[in-house]
Amino acid sequence: MADIKQLEDLVVQVRRDILRMVHKVNSGHPGGSLGCTEFFVALYNEIMNLKDGFDMDGIGEDLFFLSNGHISPVFYSVLARKGYFPVEELNTFRLIDSRLQGHPTTHEGLPGIRVASGSLGQGMSVAIGAAETKKLNKDTSLVYSLHGDGELQEGQNWEAIIYAASKKVDNLICTIDRNGQQIDGPTEEVMALGDVSEKFSVFGWDVLEIEDGNDLKQVIDGLNEAKNRTGKGKPVCIVMTTMMGNGVDFMMHTHAWHGKAPNDEQLATALAQNPETLGDY
Amino acid sequence: MTKYTDQGKKDTRSGYGEGMTELGRTNPNVVALCADLVGSLKIQTFIDENPERFFQVGIAEANMMGIAAGMTIGGKIPFASTFANFATGRVYDQIRQSIAYSDKNVKICASHAGITLGEDGATHQILEDIGLMKMLPGMTVINPCDFNQTKAATLAIAEHHGPVYLRFGRPKVANFTPVNQKFEIGKALLLTEGSDVTIIATGHLVWQALLAAENLENQGVSCEVINIHTIKPLDKKAIIDSVQKTGCVVSAEEHNYLGGLGESVARTLAEHNPAPQEFIATKDTFGESGTPDQLMDKYGLNAKAIEAAVHKVIKRK
Numbered sequence: 001m002a003d004i005k006q007l008e009d010l011v012v013q014v015r016r017d018i019l020r021m022v023h024k025v026n027s028g029h030p031g032g033s034l035g036c037t038e039f040f041v042a043l044y045n046e047i048m049n050l051k052d053g054f055d056m057d058g059i060g061e062d063l064f065f066l067s068n069g070h071i072s073p074v075f076y077s078v079l080a081r082k083g084y085f086p087v088e089e090l091n092t093f094r095l096i097d098s099r100l101q102g103h104p105t106t107h108e109g110l111p112g113i114r115v116a117s118g119s120l121g122q123g124m125s126v127a128i129g130a131a132e133t134k135k136l137n138k139d140t141s142l143v144y145s146l147h148g149d150g151e152l153q154e155g156q157n158w159e160a161i162i163y164a165a166s167k168k169v170d171n172l173i174c175t176i177d178r179n180g181q182q183i184d185g186p187t188e189e190v191m192a193l194g195d196v197s198e199k200f201s202v203f204g205w206d207v208l209e210i211e212d213g214n215d216l217k218q219v220i221d222g223l224n225e226a227k228n229r230t231g232k233g234k235p236v237c238i239v240m241t242t243m244m245g246n247g248v249d250f251m252m253h254t255h256a257w258h259g260k261a262p263n264d265e266q267l268a269t270a271l272a273q274n275p276e277t278l279g280d281y
Numbered sequence: 282m283t284k285y286t287d288q289g290k291k292d293t294r295s296g297y298g299e300g301m302t303e304l305g306r307t308n309p310n311v312v313a314l315c316a317d318l319v320g321s322l323k324i325q326t327f328i329d330e331n332p333e334r335f336f337q338v339g340i341a342e343a344n345m346m347g348i349a350a351g352m353t354i355g356g357k358i359p360f361a362s363t364f365a366n367f368a369t370g371r372v373y374d375q376i377r378q379s380i381a382y383s384d385k386n387v388k389i390c391a392s393h394a395g396i397t398l399g400e401d402g403a404t405h406q407i408l409e410d411i412g413l414m415k416m417l418p419g420m421t422v423i424n425p426c427d428f429n430q431t432k433a434a435t436l437a438i439a440e441h442h443g444p445v446y447l448r449f450g451r452p453k454v455a456n457f458t459p460v461n462q463k464f465e466i467g468k469a470l471l472l473t474e475g476s477d478v479t480i481i482a483t484g485h486l487v488w489q490a491l492l493a494a495e496n497l498e499n500q501g502v503s504c505e506v507i508n509i510h511t512i513k514p515l516d517k518k519a520i521i522d523s524v525q526k527t528g529c530v531v532s533a534e535e536h537n538y539l540g541g542l543g544e545s546v547a548r549t550l551a552e553h554n555p556a557p558q559e560f561i562a563t564k565d566t567f568g569e570s571g572t573p574d575q576l577m578d579k580y581g582l583n584a585k586a587i588e589a590a591v592h593k594v595i596k597r598k
Binding site for chain 1 (some may be wrong): 312333334336338339341343344345346347348349350351352353354355356357359374376378379382383384385428
């Protein structure tokens, strides 16, 4: 296992990247990005078995699909700091002629991205397809995906959830970011999801929970446990409770920062709470 | 004019089925997906011979399109098939984001297209699918005319990298193109030469265009008939060259005139060689229940309607 301190430093630096990216263009989605920072850092730097470089087919390595594409800032920052593309390119987020589109795409050829996402509810199906191809190819690597909890309101997820259990897609680990927030307010007020773990469980998935998805150690342990549960005839679901806007006090406990960028003063406050660790881009 | 012989009526969907059987034997990367319509899509032989390469997704077309997109990652060539209505309109955003925008090598294979689905009625007929699919950047749109051509197209699209919409139908229709023909995506086929009018047809309307041309020849009207099996990319040169010679055109398709082949032809001619055009197509309407022949007659999608359109367009020259 990598030094936890190094990973914690990376978490703080990724938070700074997220804040600076959305501030520069006064658009983007900091709340969900900050909530999932520990997950992305753990996944790419501790959990996934990755080859050097990037090719679309990803044969012989683990794959990741981001279904809730609006949290692209955290995805881009972690990919860049993993070496998929230059960290300086984070400067181009959401600008014209950039590979870092508002939502992740393959269209501009950004290394690390394997499917476009943003229109919600589609990522689980794509992840299942990639997992089925891995089985056909006798490739024992795993497929990971991340989904927002509000996104589960899209019906396509439930088609995918039924399929994965029915067809025993057991090389798949889908994580649900249970931050309890969506654009119009708390998920339980907008359209209540109820017990997400129970729902996946009765649909035939092997479910585990990460109680604090912003505790790096818990995230790593949870993902390792999920890995151990693959290959046993059931798809694996992690229901991970996170705090939207985690690491920036005024962005927490609210859905207000789902799709809003901080102003100059707010950025300064947020960055002061997350001192530079590995160097800003 | 060049004469064509019906080798015996067959459904185009069975051409797809035979193509899939052959691909199952020749291309180990081809996988098939279906949404609870295996019998209708005629892919049972592929399934029997390659059970590990068949994915039954149940009545869940959105999931099918997403799975197909994901399966390309790692080198598979998914053929996702169901009725045309459920393969396009129902899942437009899945195709748009996960397949077309993501440039995935998925073949969307759609049976029961158009009004000739017949008795099930307008809930199952679709007359908008060509328009929906041709508007997607990077999507190839193919509508072959008979059994032999549908089989050839099925084989050809496996060799083409990129998303493809392959459209075919339910009823048994004339099978008149060569067995084991080579299918060239994007290449129009000049079926018979003529000098008074160009008839540009796709799908089931190609045979009707030939029937019309034969009748018109007896009336002293010389028709040039072009089979546009690939609506996108469109063979513009073939269209322009022909209409420069004949001076007018009738387009013919089993589709709404909004968004179909006719509009692509009209745009091409407006840009390069403006000419009078008549549209054999449904006129911004849904279909209804009936036999295929009754429906083609009621909605003006047969040789008789093409003949009338030819007389009309020639007067407009």
